[in-house]
Amino acid sequence: MSLAFCGNDNNSAAYNVDTGVLNNGCFLDALTVVPHVFLLFITFPILFIGWGSQSSKVHIHHSTWLHFPGHNLRWILTFILLFIIVCEIAEGIVSDGFNQSVHLHLYMPSCLAFMAAITSIVFYHNIETSNFPKLLMTLLIYWVLAFVSKTIKFFKYTEHGIGLRQLRFGITGLLMLLYGLLLAVEINVILRRRYMCFAHPTEVKPPEDLQDLGVRFLQPFVNLLSKSTYWWMNTFITAAHRRPIDLKVIGKLPIAMRALTNYLKLSEAFEAQKRPQGTLLQGPKCIWTALRQAFGRPLFLSITYRFMADLLGFAGPLCISGIVHHLSKENHTIQPPHLGIYFISSQEFLANAYVLAVLLFFALLLQRTFLQASYYVAIETGINLRGAIQTKIFNKIMHLCTANMSMGGMTVGQICNLVAVDTNQLMWFFFLCPNLFAMPVQRFGFLFS
Template identity: 80%
Template sequence: MPLAFCGSENNSAAYKVNNGVLNNGCFVDALNVVPHVFLLFITFPILFIGWGSQSSKVHIHHSTWLHFPGHNLRWILTFILLFVLVCEIAEGIVSDGVSESHHLHLYMPPGMAFLAAITSIVYYHNIETSNFPKLLIALFFYWTLAFITKTIKFVKFYDNGVGPLQLRFCLTGFLVILYGMLLVVEINVIRVRRYVFFKKTKEVKPPEDLQDLGVRFLQPFVNLLSKGTYWWMNTFIKTAHKKPIDLKAIGKLPIAMRAMTNYMRLNKAFEAQKVRHVSSTL
């Protein structure tokens, strides 16, 4: 079976744009590849420099966590995005199976989008650990381009009679919503952190607990995936397998989890409740 991006049957009629460029479904699919190639092209050198060079000014290898606004929402949306993209890849492969020739445009764009989504969250995690938000501008442009190109595809589906009864229409609609929400999250980071488009940026230092080398319990500070899997405890678990652990190896608890902090909170709540009870009895 011949292999071609737009298929090779009907003398390559899929490459014709007599009815307008955007009315050619194959061209629209090719257009949807552009944002993902852009992100991969921009982020891979930054990640490579950050991980491979100890003299890098970016310091992506730094091992502290500083959550940007919308941290958990971004991770949740990315997980959903990956699931929807897998569904779109599967739908494209099934649709390609009934064609006379291979149509790469049915599953290559969502495949590239899947790689770009994984790259985006890895890139975001490293920018977050390095506390260098200016590099997030690449994600802002990526979500913008992805939202625009996917919206064009969704509109053209509607114009050509592809409706809600077809899976590809529903998947494209979901992707428009997800890319739009991720774009909103990125805009909110810019609004709060003011790292671009503002004269005065907002500098944020890592939490005090992370600056204390004696604190080993990092659950409140790691990303959502690491929180759910306790991935951050791998080093501790490996050490415990090799030799017995002691209090020094366990380290100190974060300030928010110490007995004195919890006592002060409980005492404050108790005093407030006592005052409220006295005032209600008078």
């Protein structure tokens, strides 16, 4: 079977532009190639040839110290963009199966878009670590071109009566939205950093932790991908294979994870419980309220991660059921509604066993990622809580009168229980607290399966 960008099953119709270039589906897909080719052509020489001269602009020993505004949002949007582009590639391949010849325009632009999305995030990461934001102008132009091309394609589909029943219409709308959001993130960086169109750019200082050569725990400072996969720990892992590591190799903890910092945070939460008369509220309610104010936000984040991981657990049985149910079925021919292109619906797309297998893989990958993130946040919060309470108990003991000890008001055993046993119980409660919210979902999943 011969290859052709627009197909060769009906040559007179495939390249017919009598009604306008943009009214031909093949040329409409070709229009979306322009932004991706622009980005690949511009960034490859910078990434592989000219980046050595820019890396000298980093003035501290860590390359991960600087995060531009909207850092995490950009990474999340890029992950979603990559997933939607993979769906677009799969949709093009599935719909091309209904044609008499191979139509490369159904999935080749999507493949270039996938390469461009990966290049954009690699390019951004190198710009961020070298603190050279002027090169973000390339990404700004790319987001504008990609947003405009997807907008034209979306409105042309609407003009020809293509709606939500066709999967490609929904994918095009989502891509238009994502490119628009990434463009908004890029504009936000310009307004916050003021690296162009302003006389005085905003100076950014590195975090205090990374100015200390002894701090090697980089989890709070790396990008979102390295943070979710713990890629930055490869240095410790390889060093541990060669020789046993000690505290000097591990280094000091960041300021936010030290016992004194968490003690001050807990003390502020207790001070917030004071009545207008200046007296502190008493009882368990006061203690739990202070703990919630001091450490409730990361605990809620851990619960959210665990809840999302348990919800993704339903994807496995659903995908396997769909694969078994649709594996023996044959696809039916779909009539091309407009623009000379075969459009498929979401139901027909999800009826493909290969598509369900890929969705199953992504669901399991996300499930394990969210589950690991939930464990990490819960364990880190529990350890910080224990350090804060132990410091507060130790500070209280130092202010106790010796008469309390000599008259049996507070024994050494009670103090040891408070410092060692009771704080560990609170720490383990924070470790296992996400499981309390996961039990109903897991129970429903057990009944569902």
